[in-house]
Amino acid sequence: MSDHLSGTRAEADPAIDLADLYAFPDPSRTGRLVLVMDVFPNARPGALFSDAASYRFRVRPAAITADHPGSLFEVGPDEHAFTCTFSGPVESDADGEVTQSGTCVLPNGEAVAFQVNDERGGEGRGVRVYAGLRLDPFFMDVGKEVETRSERRLAFLPKGTNTLQDVDVLSIVVEFDVAGLLGSASGTVYAIAAETVTAGPYPIRLERLGRPEVKNVLMSENGVDAANKIVDLRDLYNGEDPFRPGPHYVSAYRSRLNANLAFFDGLDGRLDWTTQPDGTHPLTDLLLADFLVVDVAKPYAEDSYFEIERALLEGRQHTTCGGRSLNDDVIDTLYTLVVNAFHGPRVSDGVDRATTPASREFPYLPPPNLNPPEPASVPPAAASR
Template identity: 35%
Template sequence: MSDHVDGPRSIGDPAADITDLFAFTSPENPARIVLAMDVFPSAGEDAIFSNVIDYAIAVRRVTVAGVGNAAKFQPEADGIRFSFRFETLKRDTAGKAIQHGVCKLPDGRELSLTVNEEKGASTPQGDVRVFAGLRSDPFYLAWDIAVLKKLPNLLQHTNVLSIVVEFDTRRVLDLAKGSLFGAIAETVPPQQRNLLGPAISRIDWVGRPEQTNMRLNNPAMSAITDLRDLWNQQTPFAISKVLQPLFLQRLKDSHATWDMLDGKADWPPETIAATANVFLDDFLLFDVAKPINDRSHLEIEKSTLSGRPYQTGGGRTVDANSIDILLTWLVNKDREFLQGGATGATKPGIKVFPYFATPNTELQIVDETVELAATPDDVWSLIGQFGGAWHPQTARVNLTGAGIGQLRTIQMIDGQQMVERLEAIDDAKRSFRYTNIAGMAASQFTGTLEVKPKGSGSVVDWRVQFVATGKTDRAMKVIVSTLLKTGLESLKSRFGAAK
């Protein structure tokens, strides 16, 4: 998923897991450029930035050093860097938890900011403004890409933490030396020696979308070694010469696999090799002197590989359909556009700073029912006890307290533990309501279990609502639905199914 969850190390530190990188002209002011990075896939409403990680966007000027099968984009040795550090949570005068941070600008100035402050922060000179906070994930993936099967957006309703930098193009970039640039984003831990081995140089970095999850770890290829963590340890703009042959071969093999996914060969071997050489130098190309729009993504690379001058500013906008643009190029070399099962993200980008849509906070609902032959009272006598030991996935239940506010700690047969609290119960109406305190990757998690008469039997309705945190809505719905269905289906063997 773009750069979401792109290796074992980033999975263990989601706040340092970069999901996307963007470079585009400001919709508010064409004289300004926007650079943005997103981190923390499926961020919950209380997600915060790490206070021990440097979040950085680095930019270097690039020249076209070759075209056609000799295509090459050569970055300069030096560049500019926007680096962010965040503090631990504090409380304001109203008792609300807030997080502050500092952006170090390329010229050494420091700009203080408050996370989730909608207007962001600006320098006194007005040449730079920044934002950091929770936003709707602008990326969308609507394919089972290993078999080119269309799906709904797999990231529907998910959020990320966004870092946005907007600056006056001519005041920050010296355009007299050229207007083509390459950008990368990276997350760098403190440079302390690990007692069990060498220091970790970085946790994650990204240039173009899908370098790791689609190109280096192609899901259409079987029995391959996962190179993503090894790749993430490389130095941007300077991939290890020792490891270059390994990465180049994987890029070529991956491209050849994509090419044949539709059963047609569109890419000659020499062009695949040339493309691999270009993508080995992984940085997001953008030209500030040319138009950057929703369709210009990868146009600079495509044109240069085809031996013709590029016409757009490349880059990547908030609403760019980056997955379908890349997939179409890899599979059929733009012979026929491949549109996935969605045409946009959960929310489109906005035209005003900070350009990324507000977070998704809509409650998701899972509702399952079962009709039984037994009377409502008979069924309620079993499941109306908050303990929940009747559920087949329950190994053990410990109760704390009694009545409203009672806690149940459930040990599942798979080892997972959940803590839930009784919020309301009505024996006359045969219903109770509970909330999840721990154990579910969700907030605002509320469940209601109710038994009603139906004919000579009864119907049990189990309804849950939540906001996913740490998992996609799609994944959480599958988990919750499976839990509910398994429990309700088990009641048929006890009470018989309604006829």
Template identity: 50%
Template sequence: MSDHISGPRALANPIADITDFYVFPSPDRPGHLVLVMNTLPFAKVSNAFSDGLIYRFRLRPLTANPSGAQVPFSAGPEEGAEEFVFDCVFSPPNSAEAEPFEQEGTCTMPSGGTVSFRVNDDGGGSGEGVRVFAGARWDPFILDAPAALKTVATGRLAFTDPGAIYLDGKNVLGLVVEIDCSLLGGATLVGVVAETLTRGTFNVRIERVGRPEVKNLMLGPKQFDPVNQDLEIRDLYNMEDAFHIAHGYEGAYRARLNANLAFWDGIDGKTDWPANGNGHPLTELVLADYLVVDVTKPYQEQGSFLEIELSARQGRAHETCGGRALNDDVMDKFFTMLINAGNGPIIRDGVDGSSRPASRSFPYLSPPNPNPPEPPEHH
């Protein structure tokens, strides 16, 4: 599950659980960038957003690091880096008994201006170069999750063709913010992350998401880690600033990633990512955990996810917008990169598309399933 149920805190507070995060140039409004944060696994149409959370998107201009660097880009200094923040907050729903309930949202832009919108209004709200939608939506993430977990448990690829989307038809609470790229101060290459934080005078980061499956498939498994085999590391990782990991737990994250990335690389019986003396060659790239998007390139489905980062590592110019589109089959790219570094066949999970694909126009996410499958008793 992309970032669904990504740690004990997410399981205890599912309303703050970011299930997925997407960034892509608008397919029908050139010059606009679309940010999508989905929360609350197994949402019902009757679920409201939390009035106790800030739903935050952070965008930072990126600069290229020297050729051959493990992390291709810099997100600026730890203090005082340029950053564009879009914060969305929600009123309490008018009444728990009202059907349908009514709830208002407000998005605050980097300029301090605000846009108001009503939850579950397909038209959303707009103003000052920003358009916002929030509401229950069909979960767009595609993966045969039980087969992925079986692969980790057995050390053998467990995917079948065809596979099945886990509990297909489940819903999420979707938040879509479409921004005019002119709001980004001329930045063209940006790193983007989604966060949920406590709302009030003291803000605690509950969750943050950049790339899919970093927590569940790269940091989650404990059994391969020789250093911290009993440590549930994901809640610690969620509290970190995606653009600058603090120095307290860096060693633990690296040990876990070095071990788990080596596990994935070895599944096909050969090593495509030889350790370089400093651990796995992808560890630092994984820790730079934000989506990279080039706002000057057109919308593209399939082939753009990770293309900018991997091109930079190979010393060539990127060709796509990067980021991640709603209909991208990112997991095939993910497994192929980790297992054979693209030096072999595409590793498929047997699921190629959503049974209800996203649209090319606002609000992009498909309408919710009125009768979603019941979540399992134990995740």
């Protein structure tokens, strides 16, 4: 499920479990960027953010070299971080409900205060921040995706079942003027990642997130990676810096991706990707650069996920904003990419939209379902995810 429940640590503490990351230009105003981080899968009414963790968006300028097919993005060392922290729960004296306040520290050091679940959010110079319970915008037929991997065949149906129907998450939304806050010299293309870290002077990374389904699908255990069949790589991967993975386990991540990407390529009975003699898949290095890439100079688009990456692979100029919108059908895009390299029909899980589509106005995500269903049991074959 995108990045929901992506490791044993995340399962043990849902308040720090990153579920999704989105980055897209403001649909209504040019020059503004919207960042959305969802945590706490299957959140219930009254769910709160952790007061022992920091929730951070990390933004870095990126360069694209479209005239060198297959080359990686050039991500600079300069970083702009938006770090949100939360108070402990406070019982309101009006009706006994528990409330929570938050603060978002901007790249320039200024702080924006807000109240959790306040639709108005908090405002600073060129910045708006919201945090609270919302309807989960992600949509996917989890059961059929798990069956596809366990049965080693495309098991999707023309009309699938949205496993996340009517469930909620905790969301953090930051909308800001790019030039005003990051400076015009940083360009228009940005690499974006999210992470949760322990609060305090010596933060420890708990979860990291760039593209959807890297951990739960692309790095899942499918019995094809001969190098590692014991350790759940997701917890190790969650501890890595999104922009610079350490040298200790990168060979394990690379082995898993090489094996799994070849596995996915064969699900339709033919091979559309050509691996190198040493088994390296053409997508491995690009996917290990695990962050969203968005171009704020391009207008908002609802179906542009991975378009900039595809352009990089194909040696052409990208035509959309890239990134990831709240209504983007990323599962179809991902499966079409890895199964047939976009050389065949679109591979669909049969779920084309969320319970309620996201809007184009702040805070973008639909209001929460105040009577959400009980969390569905995880399919047995998903235990390795």
